[in-house]
Structures are given as structure tokens and as C-alpha cells.
Amino acid sequence: MKLSSALVVLFLGVGNFLNAQHIEGPSLGNGIFNVIGKDSTFTMKMGLQLQFQGAAQWEEQDGSFSDAQSQFLIRRARLKFDGFVYSPKLTYKVALGLSNRDVSGASIYTGNAPRYILDAVMKWNFYRNFELWFGQTKLPGDLETLTSSTNLQFVDRSLLSKTYTIDRDLGLQLHHQTQLSEKILLKEAFAVSQGEGRNITYGNLGGLQFTSRLELYPFGDFNKGGAFVGGDLFREPTPKLAVALAYDYNNNAVKTRSNQGAYMITDAGLHQTDISTVYIDAVFKYRGFSLLAAFAERTADEPIAKNADGIDTGYVVEVGTGLNVQLGYVLENNWELSGRYSNITPETPITGDPSENQYTLGVSKYILGHKLKVQSDFSYLDVTGSDDQLLFRLQFAVQF
Secondary structure (H helix, E strand, O other): OOHHHHHHHHHHHHHHHHHHOOOOOOOOOOOOEEEEOOOOOEEEEEEEEEEEEEEEEEEEEOOEEOOOEEEEEEEEEEEEEEEEEOEEEEEEEEEEEOOHHHHOOOOHHHOOOOOOEEEEEEEEEEEOOEEEEEEEEEOOOOHHHHOOHHHOOOOOOOHHHHHHOOOEEEEEEEEEEEEOOOOOEEEEEEEEEOOOOOOOOOOOOOOOEEEEEEEEEOOOOOHHHHHHOOOOOOOOOOOEEEEEEEEEEEEEEOEEEEOEEEEOEEOOEEOOEEEEEEEEEEEEEEOOEEEEEEEEEEEEOOOEEEOOOOOEEEEEOOOEEEEEEEEEEEOOOOEEEEEEEEEEEEOHHHHOOOOEEEEEEEEEEEOEOEOEEEEEEEEEEEEOOOOOEEEEEEEEEEEO
16 A cells, blocks of 8 residues: 555544544644553654745846746645654654655655655664664754754755755664763764665665764753754753764765765766765854854765766766854744855856855744744845845744
């Protein structure tokens, strides 16, 4: 049975069950329902994330901007499950994408099937502060990508994250944290993965991918994991800072953006090259004010894919640098005013792509934190040697 049909059956079954009896469920944002095994050997929480977005875009033409090009879309529609199995030290997370943007990207490498699965990972706290993760989930790359799409400060992530992210992959991860002193906290994460992204069935065509991330919290951890929550909704009573360095090395990578992008196809097979990506980011929060700064750089040993006769195939590794700085202030009434500057500077002689500067102003109303919110932003995109663009977006988001 196809997954879509199975989901319909699931919802019909749940609907019939709810019609049969009145059930008092969790509060909004804490799952649709929570299940605990009769013998307490497992738990499951099921949640639903929805994001509805409208956008209008204008392009500069001969000194003036064109008529608006508008669209409406379901930006995200996701089912999420989490809990533990046998012991609270063995947890799991499953996330299924249902929107077209989540499931797109079918190819022979995914068995020509939609990419429904976002996360399918087990986490084993096997000793003190050590956790072993195995399965498919986000790699420990840049902070903005590691921040859940539910908790974003703006309508969507920045140019830096979209261009240089390594997102999700299949493999193993080791996570640990060390309390260096009464306040200073160090968190470490190391990953070994397949190197070609999520839902790959015909994979590991190149080498393995190795990722590491170190996070330093000089004033202690953020309230409720707030380092990975957009804006300072928890209004940190004392200054909090996290500084991080991450490095990703993809050995014999076969895609244009490390484990993302297009496969680099040549007449002699897939082009392979070693790709390295460095991330430096910092986040600061205090009494409603937040500041995030991030830098990324991607390099490759042989960025241009060529055929056996030396002719360029058109596939090029997207090497270059990116910068993102964003800040905001959450008012007492849970309105937030925010601003963001993002820059992408490709190695133009190699990629042929121009540099881009994007300036964004955002307004958010947090009705129930990030669980129920309305967000809007307006951006000006300055593209070197090309037409500039204006972009307006309005998004309603809810998580059950």
C-alpha cells in the first residue's frame, strides 16, 4: 500500500475512534495524542506541523519593478512521532513530509520513489552524557539548519543555510556534553554518514562523509534549549551566548553541494571530488533581544566535472562563502521585530554564479510561542550583474 493511502486509512481510523468516545487530548503544541505502553516499555507522541504561505515577487526591469508574481503554497505539512522504546535511555524520532517540497527529488537513487522520510533515528544514552544516534537525521552542521523549521525566527531560512547546508543523511552520530566549570558548558557532536543525502536506496557511490561540531556556552546553557529557538521568546534573565565551530568533509563526493544538489554525471560515470565545508556561528540572547551571526565556506579539490575528453559537463560544485547576521526583539505582547542581512559569494570563475546580498525585515506574532504564530517578511535581493528582486511573504504556522 502506498504511504499516502496508508495515511488516509490512519486518519479515518483515528477519526472513527474519536467519534466513538470523547478523549481529552494534550494542549496545543504537545502532540495530537500521547500513548504509553501497558507495561511502560514504550511511549509515542504524534504531532502535526502545518505551514501555509503566500508570497509575491517583483523583478527589476529597465529601472522599474515588474508586476507582482504571486503564489500560495503549503510550505510544510509534516507528521512527527517520538518517544522511547524499552527504556527512556533509548529514544526515537520519526518525521514524515507530506508537502510537495518535502517529497520532491525522486530519482533512480531513491528507487524513483517520493522522499517521504525526513527523520528516522534512534538515540541511545549508553553512558552518562554520551548518546549514540543511528539512522537518518540532520548532520551537526550550521546552527540555522539545526534549528527546527517550527522554531524559525523568519518565514524561512537564510541564503547561507539554503546554499551551504548539509541537512540530513544516513549514518551514525556521537553526541556528548561536558560541564567545564560551574557555568561553562561544552557540547560535542561527531557523525559518519553515507554522504548523499536522505532517502538514498542506491548509495555510497563515493566515499563517506565526516562531520563534527563543537559548541561552547560560556554563561551556561540557554533556557529550554533556546539556542536552537528563533528569537528570545523565553526572555533570558541573564545574558546567554553560544559559539560554535563545525567542519564537514565529504570524501569523493558525487553531488554539487556535498550531500545535496545534483549528481555530477559524466560520460565516464559520476564525477568524484573531496568537498569541505566550514561553519562558524554564534547566538546571543538577553531579555527579549537576540543576535545570530554565521559564516560558511565550501571548497572542493576538483570542483568542475568534466567528460573523459576534458569537456565541461555543466556540473560544478557550489564553492564559495556565505555570511548571515540577524537580530530581533520580542516585545512584552509577543510581537517581534527582526532584521537580517545575508550574503552569498560564490567562486564566480568556477561556478559562474553571481554574488547576492539580501536585506530582510520581519514581523512575527507569537500567539502560542512557535507552536502557533503568524510571520511576515519583506526582502530586497541585490544580485551582481543581474536584475534585483523584491519579495514579500506571509505565513501562518501551527504545530499540534
